[in-house]
Amino acid sequence: MSVFQIMSFIIIIISSVFLHTHSADNLYSAVMPQTVTALTGSCVQIPCTFTISHFKDKCNKAKSINGIWLKNKSKFADTDSLIVFNSSENIIRGFSDIEMTGDLSERNCTTVFYNLMKNHSDLYYFRLEMEPDVFKATFFLDQAKSTDSKKTVKITVIDSPQPLILKPTDLKEVMENTTVNLNCSAEAPCPKHPPTISWSNIPESAHITTQLQEKPDKTQSVFSHMTFKASYMDHRRNISCTATYPRNTPDDSTVKTTVMLRVLFPPKETRITINPSASVSVGTNVTLTCRSKASPSNDMNYTWYKRGQEMPIARGKKISFIVTNTVLYFCVVQNKYGSQSSAEIQLTVKVTDISQDMGPDRHSMPMIAGCVGGIVAVLTLSALGFCVRTRTKTHRGDNVGEKISSNQAQDETIDRNSTYANVLTVTNQGQQDL
Template identity: 30%
Template sequence: MTAAERFILIGCLLQGALGREWGIWMPQSIEALSGSCVLIPCRFEIPSKYDKHLRAGVNVIWKKGGHRGTAVFDSRLPESKIRKNEIEGELTGDLLKKNCTTILDNFPLGYSAEYAFRLESQSLNFNFQPDVQIDVQDSPPKPKLSSVKVEVTEGSSVSLNCSAAAPCPTLPPNLTWTPRLSDSVDQLQENQDQTKYVSSVLTFIASHLHHGQKITCTALYKLQQGDSQKISEASLTLSILYMPQISASGSCSRTAAEISCSCESHGNPSPSMEWCVSGLRVTNSTDRVIREEHLGNTGLRSSLTMRHSQGDTPTLLCLSTNTLGSSSLQLLIPSPEQHSILLSTGLLVIGILVGALITGLLCGVTQFSKRKRSRLPSPDNCSDVKKDVSTSSQSELMPSSSSPPPKPDEDIYANHIMVTEKQREGEDHGKMETQTQIQMETQSQAADDFLHYASVKITGRKTNQEPATATNNIYGNVSCDRSRTDCSSNDSLIHPQPAEPCTQASEIQSGRS
């Protein structure tokens, strides 16, 4: 309560004590949230001779803009169906007890002004002084966030308090903490001027993990119209004092001539770092070099590089200290045998990876070459060919009778042609399917190139075969190789002859039926 409010209250009490004159008490100013209700705490005093008028019935009127302003609320109008208030509300106080507390609903945004209180009846009409200033805000005020201690030591209990104004007591704000370190309970409380607020207390045990953490208190206000709501929040950053914490990531490595170690520590206040080798503190020198790197306000990383003799494995200790205490970590230095094993293992792993990479590349190139060759035609492959063979083409393949006989010492060359022939005749003569494999063997001489021998094998199946006539019968003398079991021809019109021993080739002659 401000000094002016105390002065007004004291003045009203003195007036009541001395002679119970006209007087009123209420806050000088109130903050309201647009779209929500606002509570106006109010008490008044009148001369005792007018108490009977209060029992007879009296109305409460609130005017915007002072006593000469416009009436926005009349306690009689909620019961009237003819005219309505500009701002709806409810008189919650008991006038017989001199309590004029009022709640105005859905307070408009543009209605910031001074509001005057008036009592009105048939025999009692009075404007009370002073007025109350109501400031309407579109956004709720930020919560007030305070901690019991600004800086706390790790392991101690911490209490954070958050409070938010509740101008509308029927819809108080809901307070939440982020992060939620422990459970909390909201409580609706009253100020000295009888305005309302909600408070929440968060209590937890401080840890070094909380240092620098941002704590936020959020106030959620629900409005009277629909499901709309408005939010405001306030935050603070925790400061936790703790002794040094050495990270377990500290390690050592060695080469043939040096040992290198690193150590990292965090603390608040920021810690310092020392190295101990075989129980003795290490200082910077030509053989032992110490380097330090600060990590923010609370961290420190230190590294030690020192020369050593072959086979020497000293004991190494990392020591970190600040005003709250100290901590240490003993580091393991690899022995020379472990160093050689690690080096060999590393080289082996690298070799395996390189070999796998080369093998994968070779396999990829091989597969690519195979796919490329498979797309090209091969001269050694036999292809299926469908062709019609005429009598004239047959005569071209057969040697004439005037051709000289082949010599025994002549070389023999064979051309292999796979022919698949499928013939279909009409429905009256049936269907014929013939598959013929023809192998031609050609003898050549050094002096001239003539075709002397042909090996022909015909496999045929005919339905409704017509008798041969003198004009179409063609007999072929077949020369077969004893080493082969099949003969072939490319002429489907040559009729097969009875099987005879393959002895020698005779001349080709025509016969009559």
């Protein structure tokens, strides 16, 4: 190898090291979410961190470190660029307030924009200046990765909150007595005024915890976790999660989501209903219906039994028959998860009331009996009177004469007339009452 070639090789190596050192000395990048969604009348926090090569050395040289936010354009020197925030000059343009909550000396550029309106939706670029002339750059490119990777943030302002995330979204196969976990999360673009989460129509055994959580992109959300033990009484229960967002508007903004709880369980609350009633007359047609709660309910089997008989008497939800005697019945319901027997019911045969079969004339029976009794009494008294008078006439003898006989005849005539009069009166009275 000639001396010229050796010298050329050495120059190339030195140049390569110099270029590498120079480029390494100017490496910088920022990490922030690609987009954040804010609610009108509220605030939005942009989590932001940055990396600069030899940052500590630069901090020792710099007298001040300032953060700047530009809207729409990344070129700081352009005359039409809009600087909405500059910490060095305490500049805030187009916003009611902007606060840089991060510590720039710790490579934290987190910033909060307050009271956002729809016209604030745009691209925003962060710029760092370390004076005097130590470091100045706008973090619109990720120099450490690719020149095509833009590191800026897009703020989107909306009037209504984003939908809640409720997981799991469908509870199709929750077995009875198993533990259920429900998670509801709501975006919290303004962590200083986060939304509140509330649950409605929850099971009695529910336990709820709620906290503010940080997501991988450093934005935050409110996370609420509910756990409970599934009961058959919770089947088809609609459980709702609601997030309420405070903001500088007349009303708070709310968003709600609901999930239906489906519980699988064996038959419960099995019972028998009777039509027309449990107390019937012989020959009455009766229908018994077996009722029960179960899930699933489309594969339920019904079996009927009489007390004292091991073999079933019928199958199906309803049975109908004519009552002949007093009997005890019960039914058994079964699905794929189990079975349950109902309580026994007794069909009682009523004794027929004869007086009821006599119809409306049964009320006249006491009156008829009274009339007959009255007639018998009158006839008895008349007979006794006649006997007494006959005996008196015998004791007086034949000397009484024609006068006495005539009087006796008159008396007997009067007595007979009197008797007939009494019988007619009672009879008439009886006829009137009838």
